[in-house]
Amino acid sequence: MSIKAKTNVSYVLFLGATASLGGLLFGFDIAIITGAGPFLRDYFHLTDLSLGWAFSSLLFGCVLGSAMAGRLTDTFGRRGILLWVALLFLLTSVGTGLAPSFAWFIIARFLGGLAVGGASILAPMYVSEVSPAAMRGRMGTLYQLSIVIGILISYIINYQLHDIGEWNWRWMFISGALPSLAFFLLLLPAPETPRYLFKVGREKEAYTILERIDGHDSAVAELEQIRASLTEKIGFMREVMKPGLRRALLVGFVLAILIHFSGINTVIDYAPSILKSAGWKIDAALFSTFVIGTANLLFTLVSFWVIDRYGRKIVYIVGSLGMTAVLVTMATLAAVGRFQGGLVLGLLLAYVAFFASCIGPVFWTLVPEIFPNRVRGVAMSVPVLTQWVANAVMVLFFPAAFNQIGKAPTIAFLAVMALAQAIFTWKMVPETKGRSLEEIEALWQPGNIE
16 A cells, blocks of 8 residues: 655654654563573572563563553553653663662562553554554554564673673663663654544644644544544443444453463573573573574564555464464474474574564554544553563463473463464454554444454
8 A cells, every 4th residue: 555645754754763662662671681581590599480580570560551551641641651651761771780689670670661561552552643544554563673673682782791790681781771761852852642632622733743744634534533533422431331342352352362372472581591491502592582683673674564565464364373383393393302403593583583574563553453542542451461461471480381391381382372363363353454543443333343
């Protein structure tokens, strides 16, 4: 689909890229512990379960952060809360690096999770609400691209700092202060989203931004759609009782569980440990995370091309089936005692390729699209909070499952979840490609669901 000539592409890209820096910090904070983990285990003398707490404490903070952000943003707007999120990123990056004990480390990571959780709901919402329909898929991919760039940057920092001495893991975390400051400064000139402005009665400001984004005619038409979608003033619980929103919530809830139960963050966080179990030395394992991060970035760029060309649904199904095939192969190798060497890295790269090109970008594009304007902030908190709970549970228990229950059954469980993701998408997820947010809302009404 071509983008209309009157669309102010450079302005849309500026707004999308600015908000997507929240995704970069999201990826950075999640993955920086990948390289720090082996040194944390030695520094604090951690068991498998306490190592799981070190990794997952951020994610449990994300649960609370996403729950709070969903309600706060409908009251105070998207941009204002994002500014506070940027400051919290900065403070907790430094606080984690300077933690004097494991207890303080856990507290600092948990507080950092408040920022990551807030960014995970606010940044894609902001991107969705400032993007014309013809660009929304690619702009959503820009958010996912920022996440994987953050992951790759953290991998590079981990490798560069791993041999500088006992404080190596501290500097890994403290380095997050620089992108946090950049995020805050770039948000200062960014406007509030037009949908939020219209919702709080600032219609003229909403029109001005929409006109700058997509021209006069589109701005007028978009305002009418927004007005119609916000006309009915009813509470969230009454809205949930409607069949359309109930189904939208179910789709978001189940996809949020399956995206993590199929294993992506266990690969992102524990790649060095997985490779060490396959016979790799720590230096080589840390360097391999850079290779994984590069693949993650390159295949996210592929998604930028396919998401608006082929649509959300088919891409999600293809990615899920590809991940299933890779995980089945890994589980089989583990079961027959051949889980070793470069083949394991190759399979991890294939897994990441399917996820990065098909799953991550679609999830973070689809979730903001499927909920009505009048309850989007609160409704989005359901799948976003759910995915953080699922993420935290998987990351907490993965070391114990992988090392004590065994590689083969642990990886086989991930494969079953990836297959379930493909089947659920095929049966339950509608195609939202090329539709305005108001058209998608109408799609959920009885008789219109595909």
